[in-house]
Amino acid sequence: MRPGQIGAQARHTNVLKGAARLAAGAMFAGLLTAAPALAQTKEGSSYSAPAQIGMLEPVTPIAREMAFFHNGILLPIITIITLFVLALLIYVVIKFNAAANPTPSRTTHHVGLEVAWTVVPLLILVVIAYPSFTLLTRQLTIPEADVTMKVTGKQWYWTYTYPKEQAGGFEFDSNLLDQAKLEPGKLRLLDVDNEAVVPVGKTIRLQITADAVGVIHSFVIPAFGVRLDAVPGRLNETWFKAEREGMYYGQCSKLCGKDHAYMPIAFRVVSQEQYEAWLTQAKGKYASTPSSVTFADASATRQ
Numbered sequence: 001m002r003p004g005q006i007g008a009q010a011r012h013t014n015v016l017k018g019a020a021r022l023a024a025g026a027m028f029a030g031l032l033t034a035a036p037a038l039a040q041t042k043e044g045s046s047y048s049a050p051a052q053i054g055m056l057e058p059v060t061p062i063a064r065e066m067a068f069f070h071n072g073i074l075l076p077i078i079t080i081i082t083l084f085v086l087a088l089l090i091y092v093v094i095k096f097n098a099a100a101n102p103t104p105s106r107t108t109h110h111v112g113l114e115v116a117w118t119v120v121p122l123l124i125l126v127v128i129a130y131p132s133f134t135l136l137t138r139q140l141t142i143p144e145a146d147v148t149m150k151v152t153g154k155q156w157y158w159t160y161t162y163p164k165e166q167a168g169g170f171e172f173d174s175n176l177l178d179q180a181k182l183e184p185g186k187l188r189l190l191d192v193d194n195e196a197v198v199p200v201g202k203t204i205r206l207q208i209t210a211d212a213v214g215v216i217h218s219f220v221i222p223a224f225g226v227r228l229d230a231v232p233g234r235l236n237e238t239w240f241k242a243e244r245e246g247m248y249y250g251q252c253s254k255l256c257g258k259d260h261a262y263m264p265i266a267f268r269v270v271s272q273e274q275y276e277a278w279l280t281q282a283k284g285k286y287a288s289t290p291s292s293v294t295f296a297d298a299s300a301t302r303q
């Protein structure tokens with residue numbers, strides 16, 4: 001061994017130590033930023049803020065579970081895996097480059113290693129699958145509901161129906177506000193003319209479908225942990241139980257056509273008394289709402 005080689009080896013070890021320290025630091029920073037990944041939103045409401053990273057602040061048990069699944073399980077696992085692979089790459093580049101390792105080993109196959117790199121990823125997937133399927137099951141198992149409402153995705157707005165049996169018996173369309181005449185305090189591309197209103201702390205069952213002659217939409221309210229497709233001719237069900245009053249926003253999340261970006265979802269969560277007062281007022285307001293079915297105008301053909 002020439003004297004220069006010892007120096008080179010020592011330098012490599014130092015580089016490795018430095019890389020390891022760097023990787024550990026990055027991992028720590030990754031875990032730190034993962035924890036408070038909640039959006040700063042306006043008082044009692046929830047929507048994606050500019051430059052937001054991470055998930056919206058959850059306001060239902062399901063959304064909280066989803067946030068924990070993402071921030072507490074998935075993010076640490078993927079951070080560790082990524083840094084481990086990066087460390088391996090750096091190690092290989094430094095230790096086995098042509099200059100440092102002029103005569104490469106011809107070794108192939110290593111039973112222990114091959115079993116390990118099959119079994120370890122499998123175990124990681126099992127660790128991820130268990131909470132994932134539990135969450136999915138809870139999401140789609142509808143508990144005894146206090147309020148059932150129907151959501152219909154249309155081209156390009158939403159219609160909310162409140163059934164008669166629950167002091168409802170009306171339906172109304174929820175359209176995006178005129179963006180050219182947006183009042184101060186109203187959110188661009190999120191606020192609507194008629195928002196859906198639901199009581200706080202109550203289990204709301206959502207029956208979601210799309211216009212029979214329409215296209216597929218996706219009904220999503222991130223803060224509620226609600227995401228379900230609205231499919232013509234099919235009634236999908238999900239539920240939520242909002243724990244805090246406020247305005248909560250979502251957007252159609254399936255590319256559904258030219259105005260896909262202009263059919264936001266706005267839900268106002270209020271107290272039971274406010275909800276009842278709204279029901280009374282809404283019954284009067286929407287009683288005269290014309291049906292969404294339009295008939296051909298015969299007068300157009302007359303001269």
Ligand SMILES: [Cu+2]
Nearest residue numbers: 217252256260
């Ligand atoms: Cu849509």
